[in-house]
Amino acid sequence: MGQPEQVIIVGGGIIGLGTALELRRRGLRVRVYDPEPASGASRAAAGMLAPVAEVVWDQPGLYPLMVESGRIYPEFVEAIAGESGATDPAEVGYLPMETLVCAGDAADRRTLAELMELQHELDMEVSLLSAREARRREPELGPGVVGAVHIPGDHQVNPRRLTAAMLRALGEDVHRARVRGLHWEEGRVAGVFLKGEEAPVRADHVLLAAGLGCAGIEGLPSELSLPVRPVFGEVLRLRAPEGRVPLARHVIRGIVRGRPVYVVPRSDEEVVLGATTREDEREGVVVEGVYQLLRDASRLVPAVLDCELTEAIARARPGSPDDVPMIGRVAEGLSVSTGYFRHGILLAALGARLGANAVCGTPMPENTARAVDPWRFSEHGAYADHTQQNTQL
Ligand SMILES: Cc1cc2nc3c(=O)[nH]c(=O)nc-3n(C[C@H](O)[C@H](O)[C@H](O)COP(=O)(O)OP(=O)(O)OC[C@H]3O[C@@H](n4cnc5c(N)ncnc54)[C@H](O)[C@@H]3O)c2cc1C
Incomplete structure (x- = not known):
């Protein structure tokens, strides 16, 4: 199957909402499911955009992602400001304060x-x-x-204003419901089951962006470990x-x-x-x-x-065990984007693009794909086995 047309996103924190908007810009139809959007980590975060202050000695895989996300942040907030009806990125809480x-x-x-x-x-x-x-x-x-x-170069954004603007921009594409599990059909994920519902909601592709909630979704591939x-x-x-x-x-x-x-x-x-x-x-x-x-x-x-x-x-x-997010395809019809730890507000700009790449089958740069490989904590899922899936769909 080529690029999906209809995507379900599980989780409406900054990562799920940002990725939904990016997919919509690429022409896909999206539906976000979350019983209480923007109520998780994204609600508490201060919103420091600090690739420099937060660099640490033993995380070589993380800082290039932080630097790149900081670089593209102004474009990220500008697009959201436009889509939400704001006239200025400052209205969505972006402040290039030193x-x-x-x-x-x-x-x-x-x-x-x-x-x-x-x-x-x-x-x-x-x-x-x-x-x-x-x-x-x-x-x-x-x-x-x-x-x-x-x-x-380290700035700030108000995550509450930003996620409120994302929710305004997505409007009726956000549904207040909890996802219980994945619906599989002929060896591929073909939708989700909502809590309290018997019939599945169908889609060509499902993206799990439910932060800590990802690991509790029923029907994940048994060989996949998502230790969040x-x-x-x-x-x-x-x-x-x-x-x-x-x-x-x-x-x-x-x-x-x-x-x-x-x-x-x-x-x-x-x-x-x-x-x-x-x-x-x-x-x-x-x-x-x-x-x-x-x-x-x-x-x-x-x-x-x-x-x-x-x-x-x-x-x-x-x-995540190495503080780097897990982003990529994990099965036919299924991608994940989670494990953003302390930097999810900063990494949201890049995470939205990488998550959308995973869904669309657009290759990521090799180093990035390796750093965020969602299989890296799985015993039988070495990076090499899945590179094919992650980069050549
Ligand atoms: C105290 C604190 C301070 C922080 N400060 C900063 C900072 O200054 N800068 C920075 O860059 N980062 C910061 N962070 C980190 C950042 O907040 C997170 O990395 C980021 O918010 C993660 O976003 P997310 O969308 O993956 O998860 P979340 O925001 O947790 O969103 C997950 C969503 O999934 C939903 N969900 C869960 N299970 C299901 C299900 N089964 N079905 C449907 N929906 C489901 C939840 O309701 C929730 O809305 C901070 C975090 C904390 C806790």
Whole structure:
């Protein structure tokens, strides 16, 4: 069978919605199924677009994807803005505000300096600022900040505004229903079963983009392992006092006594503090996390203590074993796009294209296909066996 005409997308987080729009641009008919669209990880995320600040030593497969996705982000949001009826990418929450990564003490400053070595090795644009210079550029920094790294290319988007715009653009193509399992016909996936329904909903192709929900879908190929684990985190939303909007001129990230923290001031009064990391299965907001965020964030930006607390939320990041997403075809009529872990808002621009490539059978560049190969955690599914499927459909 050639390129599919009708596609079902399971999951309406930023990945499912972004891929649905990309497929529609390519002329396919899409239906997204989600009982509560944009209510998962995409709802909690601060929306830092940080390929430079988030680079780490042992993830060579990840950073090229992050850099490429950051590069195409302006086109991604511009297309969504147009399709949703907005006149300007700023209306969908995109803000090319620069980033400062701050050190809370001398040991934290050494950690930042080590990270800068890697950033320089990778030709990333970063510069070290003294505490004095950092405070000159960002008067909201607290007296505890002992130095900072300036990253002009790391920006932010408001994921709630962006997913709301995606939902407006998709309109009636989004259906509020949970998918229970896959419908197979003559050795290929030919649709899905919705929860509480006996008859299948048919389509030429199904894309699983349900984040942590993917592994629970009935009827996945038995040899395929999709090990997506929940990595919880708390995020706080604040309202800046009148006359102090935005609360700061930069996205402020930092390390305080070894703990990462960030303060993301929006162009409106919203300020987002994040994020903790825990793998303890507790779905609610844990008080220790709230305490840690307020303590560490107020060390970097004392003015957060003048704000009103409007929301505390916890959600789980859909983590893969190597932190790289799993994107590609896994059977006739079936593709997956999940495991975006800490970077799904940033990676959504590239993920939408790669997921659409998988559905349409458009080859991906070899290195990319290898990095995101959805079979790489399956015992009997070596990359080589499936390259054919992923790149030559
Ligand atoms: C605290 C926190 C902070 C973060 N901060 C950032 C950040 O600053 N920058 C960044 O790039 N990333 C960040 N992330 C990561 C990012 O949020 C995720 O990687 C991204 O949202 C994943 O998107 P998704 O669409 O795959 O999953 P989700 O947003 O979780 O969406 C999955 C959707 O699938 C639906 N679903 C599940 N099961 C089914 C089913 N059976 N049938 C139908 N639908 C189903 C759910 O209802 C949900 O809407 C953060 C995450 C967290 C938790």
